Amino acid sequence: MHIMLTRLGSLCAFFLLLSLICVVGANSPAAAGIEVMDELKECIGNHLDEETAVWPSDGSAYSSATKLAYNFKDTNPALVVMAKSSKDVSEALLCASQAGYQVSVAGGRHSFQGSGVMDGYVVIDTSLMCELPVVDEATMTMRVGSGCTNAIMLAGVSNSKVPGALTLTGSCPSVGVTGYVLGGGMGDISPFVGLKADNVLSMQIVLPNGTEVTANATHNSDLFWASRGGGGGLGIITELEMKVHEAPDPDHFTHFEVRYKPSHSVEVGVSLQTFLMDNQDRRMGGSATLSEKGWEARLVFLGTWQEGVAVLEKGGLLDPAYLRSDTAGELWVNFVKSDYEKYPVAVHEFRKYAEVEAYVYCKQYSWLPGGLGELQQFCYRSRNQGGCNSTPSCDTKWTLDMFLAMAASRDSNLNVGTSEWSHHQEMVSGVGGLLARELSQDTWQYIVDVVSSSQKPKHCNSDFQLNHFANGAVGDLHFDETAFPWRNATMLFSYSLIDERTSAKEKQACIEFSKKYTSYFFDGPAKGEILGGYYNYLGSENDLSFYFGPNLRRLQDIKSSYDPLNIFGKPLTVEVPPVSFRHQRQDSG
Numbered sequence: 365m366h367i368m369l370t371r372l373g374s375l376c377a378f379f380l381l382l383s384l385i386c387v388v389g390a391n392s393p394a395a396a397g398i399e400v401m402d403e404l405k406e407c408i409g410n411h412l413d414e415e416t417a418v419w420p421s422d423g424s425a426y427s428s429a430t431k432l433a434y435n436f437k438d439t440n441p442a443l444v445v446m447a448k449s450s451k452d453v454s455e456a457l458l459c460a461s462q463a464g465y466q467v468s469v470a471g472g473r474h475s476f477q478g479s480g481v482m483d484g485y486v487v488i489d490t491s492l493m494c495e496l497p498v499v500d501e502a503t504m505t506m507r508v509g510s511g512c513t514n515a516i517m518l519a520g521v522s523n524s525k526v527p528g529a530l531t532l533t534g535s536c537p538s539v540g541v542t543g544y545v546l547g548g549g550m551g552d553i554s555p556f557v558g559l560k561a562d563n564v565l566s567m568q569i570v571l572p573n574g575t576e577v578t579a580n581a582t583h584n585s586d587l588f589w590a591s592r593g594g595g596g597g598l599g600i601i602t603e604l605e606m607k608v609h610e611a612p613d614p615d616h617f618t619h620f621e622v623r624y625k626p627s628h629s630v631e632v633g634v635s636l637q638t639f640l641m642d643n644q645d646r647r648m649g650g651s652a653t654l655s656e657k658g659w660e661a662r663l664v665f666l667g668t669w670q671e672g673v674a675v676l677e678k679g680g681l682l683d684p685a686y687l688r689s690d691t692a693g694e695l696w697v698n699f700v701k702s703d704y705e706k707y708p709v710a711v712h713e714f715r716k717y718a719e720v721e722a723y724v725y726c727k728q729y730s731w732l733p734g735g736l737g738e739l740q741q742f743c744y745r746s747r748n749q750g751g752c753n754s755t756p757s758c759d760t761k762w763t764l765d766m767f768l769a770m771a772a773s774r775d776s777n778l779n780v781g782t783s784e785w786s787h788h789q790e791m792v793s794g795v796g797g798l799l800a801r802e803l804s805q806d807t808w809q810y811i812v813d814v815v816s817s818s819q820k821p822k823h824c825n826s827d828f829q830l831n832h833f834a835n836g837a838v839g840d841l842h843f844d845e846t847a848f849p850w851r852n853a854t855m856l857f858s859y860s861l862i863d864e865r866t867s868a869k870e871k872q873a874c875i876e877f878s879k880k881y882t883s884y885f886f887d888g889p890a891k892g893e894i895l896g897g898y899y900n901y902l903g904s905e906n907d908l909s910f911y912f913g914p915n916l917r918r919l920q921d922i923k924s925s926y927d928p929l930n931i932f933g934k935p936l937t938v939e940v941p942p943v944s945f946r947h948q949r950q951d952s953g
Contacts, residue, residue, distance in 0.1 A: 400463055404443065404486070407459035412452060418444040429489065433538065433781030435478035435790050436864070441468070441487040448492050450602040454574040457600065460486035461572060461931050468934060469600050471511055471540030472781050476791040477902050480543070482934055488600060490542065494774050497606075499524035504608045505565060506531070510542045510601045513779045514551075515725070515771035517541060521608060522718030522768050528614025530666075530717050531606065532560050534900075535651065535831065537725050537771065538781035542601045547900030548593040548848040550856055552664040552724065555646045555836030556609070561592035561846050562837075563607040569599040572931045576602065590922045593848025595899050595911065597937040598926045611666050612647060617720040618665040618672045620650075621710040622681065623688040626658035626816070632686055633659070633808040636830070639679040640854035641802060646836035648675055654828040656816045658688065662727070664720055669695065669713040673706075682707055699761045712759070722767040725778070726758035729785070738777055738785045739766045746773070789825075792871060793860040793878040797901025798885065798894050799834060799853040807890045814880050823866040824874030828881075831901070832856045849913040850895050858901055902936055912938070 408417050418429040420440070429444040442465060445456040460467050470480035470489045481487050494511035497520035506520055515537035521529040532551045534544055541560075549560025557563060566580040569587065577599075579588040590598055611617070624632045636652065636659075650663035661681070665672035676682045684707075693704035696712045704711060714720045730736055736756035743752035743766060756763045770778040777783035803811075811828050820826050834853040843849040860878035862871050884890050897903060897910045909916050919938045933939045 400465075401442070404459060404463040404465060407463060408443065408445070408456070411455040411459060412445065416446050416448065416452060416456075418446065428782075430481050430487075431473065431782040432475075432478045432481060433473040433786060433788060434476050436788070436862075437478055439478060439481040440483045441481055441485050444470075444481075444487045444489055446489050446492055450493075450568065450570060450576050453488055453490070453493075453570045453600050453602060454576065456486065456488050457570060457572065457931075458574040461929070466933060467600075467931050469542075469596070469932075471542050472513055472538055474536065474539045474543065474781055475902060476796065477904060477936065479902070479934060479936065485934070490600070490602070491540070491774075493602060496520060496523070496772055499526055499529055499608050501526050504529075504610070506606050506608055508541055508604045508606055510540075510603060512541045512774070513537060514539050514541070514544065515779050516774060517606070518718055518721050519768055519772035522716065523772070524608070526608070526610065528611030528717065530557065530609040530611050532557050532563060533721060534560075535724070535728075536781070537778050538783075538786055541604065543596075544900065545601075545604065546591060546594065546596040547902075548898065549900065550832035550834060550838075550898070552649045552651070552721065552832075553666065554838055555643075555649045555833050556612075556666060558837035558840060559593065559846075559848060561848055562841060563609075564592055564604055565607055566605040567591055567601050568603040569601050571599045572927050572929065580605075586922050587926060590847050590919055592846040593899070594915070594919050594922075595847075595937055597932040597934075597939070598923060599932075611717060613667045615715055616668040617714045617717050618667065618669045619712045619714075619720050619723055620661070620663040620665065620672060620676070622659075622661040622663065622676070623657075623691070623709075624659040624661075624686045625688050626656060628686045629654060629658055629812045629815075630805065630808045632681075633803070633811070634805060635680045635683075635686075636661070637802060637808075637854065639681060640833055640835040642679075643836055643839075644679050645675045648672065649833050649836075651832055652830040654811065654815055654830070662724070664724070666717075669697070669711050673711075682709070696759060699759065701759070718768055719764050722764040722771070723758055725767055725771075726763060730758055732785070734785055736763065739763060739770070742766065742770050742773075742776060789861045789863050791858060791861055791901065791903070792875045793858065793882060794875070794903050794905040795882055795886070795897065796903030796906070797831065797856050797858045797898030799850045799856055799896055799898055800894055801852055801854050803890065803893050807884070807893060810884055810890070811881070817880075819877070821870055821873035821877050823862060823870045824877060825861040825863075826859060826874065826877055829858050829861075830855055831858055843913070844915060844918075847912060847915050847919060848899075849915045850898075853895050856898050856901075904936070908936065908938060911936075 430439045447453045465486045468482040468485040468487050491511040494509040497506040497508045499506045514533035517531050521531045534551045570576045647666040652661040689708050693708045694710045695702050695704035739756045754762045770776040777785040839851050843851050899911045923938050924940045
């Protein structure tokens with residue numbers, strides 16, 4: 365039976381007579397809390413290896429086990445279980461529930477709200493449950509452990525013998541695949557393959573009662589539906605079977621870097637939007653950023669560079685009047701450079717899909733404080749002495765090969781989001797990632813005015829981030845075919861990020877500045893242009909209908925069936941009515 369613990373009612377209770385304290389004795393909340401913890405420790409000790417459990421008394425090991433990648437808050441779970449198998453997951457889950465603890469699941473630690481590691485919960489970390497996936501050439505699928513990451517999946521298709529093998533990955537290599545799927549999952553090639561959730565064929569899931577089941581289109585189909593874009597909270601995924609695609613051209617993959625004049629930011633925004641709304645070519649995906657310097661588009665095209673140029677020309681995205689001309693054009697084909705005079709853009713064509721995505725990773729990491737020196741350190745640590753003295757550059761094959769070697773190693777700093785090499789950010793807008801189909805020209809003008817403001821706070825990235833294109837194959841499914849409902853969106857965008865340099869005062873200033881965007885989108889002239897929210901960029905100010913729309917009621921019904929005791933309940937996870945747990949404090953629930 366679950367009962368709610370309470371703290372001592374008032375300071376006066378501390379000064380009660382000794383005899384009264386003795387009478388209360390073992391029935392006091394504090395004593396009950398000790399009993400609950402002892403029960404948990406005994407159960408864990410009887411069913412799991414000692415090194416699997418990380419307790420608050422374990423010092424630096426506990427500090428490491430409770431770190432977050434994309435949030436700077438301190439976390440204090442009751443226990444972190446570093447699960448190595450589905451059996452570990454099941455045993456830890458049963459011990460937690462029997463002792464009256466709620467359970468949170470962590471993998472890549474990339475939640476902007478830090479919701480993978482919850483205070484007072486038993487955290488089950490699945491990051492050790494990952495081996496390099498192998499593409500089954502006969503079925504064009506691969507089985508992926510729940511602790512794997514974007515980078516590991518990329519390494520899996522890179523090692524495949526299938527020409528042009530594709531798997532969707534997100535923009536950050538260390539994002540965990542399970543959370544990626546649970547939130548929907550967008551990436552550079554979403555216009556061609558859809559969401560990551562759309563590419564899952566089957567899952568192995570441990571339920572709150574400790575049993576492991578298969579969830580697919582024919583077995584536990586409601587659980588399967590809810591686990592593709594529904595945010596989780598029904599069980600713990602231990603393995604996924606993923607669809608692998610073949611590229612339309614197995615030998616050519618092109619990356620474009622296109623910079624536009626700030627004086628034409630409104631026109632470029634409208635042109636990008638029109639390109640996406642018209643689905644002009646699903647082979648073109650990517651992202652873009654709008655700052656006071658204008659737009660910068662980072663595009664991935666599944667084909668030759670000449671075809672890609674033709675697609676961009678047709679879409680009006682290479683209009684010479686829009687392009688910045690302060691840099692010369694570059695053309696790299698299979699790591700060989702030549703001048704490119706037609707347009708002032710940087711073009712890189714590769715022979716493998718994994719190379720173009722490794723190039724995307726490389727460009728992200730090249731501007732971090734540590735630069736690309738970590739590649740050399742990894743080279744030495746892996747005892748690959750050949751070429752370790754090479755100077756890393758995103759334009760060289762050695763560099764991208766080293767990125768892919770790191771991608772294949774789960775404990776490399778490319779795969780560990782909490783490593784010092786990774787870029788740690790926190791989104792402070794309060795609304796997270798936003799999905800839209802079409803913004804008005806007035807809205808684009810307002811966005812340009814905000815990013816050009818001279819009042820932007822220090823150490824606050826208030827640029828307008830067009831994180832992913834959401835057109836093409838994403839819209840091929842009906843809104844209720846998976847739990848992810850926003851199938852008529854064309855773009856995902858976000859704003860207001862802070863990093864390690866940001867002081868508390870600067871953070872508050874960044875929050876206030878973000879309201880320039882938020883008030884316009886939610887209470888101003890753009891009200892109604894936002895379709896909903898992207899669960900993988902979770903905000904703190906919207907209710908669940910903002911993320912799941914018309915699918916919320918069905919998700920709540922499924923939650924009631926699979927987790928009626930709310931073992932996995934936490935803020936912004938689909939829940940049944942609140943249930944009290946023995947370890948909870950009065951001010952936590």
